[in-house]
Amino acid sequence: MDDKLRIILDEHKAKEGTLISLMQDINEEYKYLPEEVLREVSDELDIPISRFFSLATFYSCFRLEPMGKKHICVCVGTACHVRGAPLVVDTIERGLGMKSGETSEDGEYTLDSVNCVGACALGPLVTIDGEFFGHMDQKKVKKLLNEEKTSVV
Numbered sequence: 001m002d003d004k005l006r007i008i009l010d011e012h013k014a015k016e017g018t019l020i021s022l023m024q025d026i027n028e029e030y031k032y033l034p035e036e037v038l039r040e041v042s043d044e045l046d047i048p049i050s051r052f053f054s055l056a057t058f059y060s061c062f063r064l065e066p067m068g069k070k071h072i073c074v075c076v077g078t079a080c081h082v083r084g085a086p087l088v089v090d091t092i093e094r095g096l097g098m099k100s101g102e103t104s105e106d107g108e109y110t111l112d113s114v115n116c117v118g119a120c121a122l123g124p125l126v127t128i129d130g131e132f133f134g135h136m137d138q139k140k141v142k143k144l145l146n147e148e149k150t151s152v153v
């Protein structure tokens with residue numbers, strides 16, 4: 001067990017925190033829930049590993065796969081949807097050769113479709129690591145992807 005996990009587990013035991021809060025701490029530390037870490041925690045707390053997996057798949061805040069270096073989100077909330085978000089998603093999926101919810105094979109990108117992020121006037125909206133790119137269409141998002149790809153060296 002590595003030191004990071006030891007600290008999280010000790011704090012969790014001291015606080016008598018919930019399993020969800022423990023998983024949130026692990027997810028935050030590792031940026032996802034590594035299976036080997038869940039197995040160590042399962043052994044230590046004597047909680048079946050299946051319980052961790054069922055919670056991890058139920059709550060969308062958890063990830064079972066590592067995140068890419070860049071996190072791209074496309075808002076597919078109603079305002080963005082009616083202005084063409086599905087085409088933006090499709091363009092990014094084709095451009096990166098991956099589906100929404102996946103991480104690219106080279107580990108550079110994770111793509112997610114998300115619900116309204118509260119900037120509807122900018123729709124269709126794309127965020128990259130939290131930075132907003134508004135009024136996206138197929139042409140603009142292709143340009144944005146090309147700029148991103150050339151900045152990833």
Ligand code: FES
Pocket residue numbers: 075076077078079080081115116117118119120121123125
């Ligand atoms: S619907 Fe996309 S920001 Fe609100």
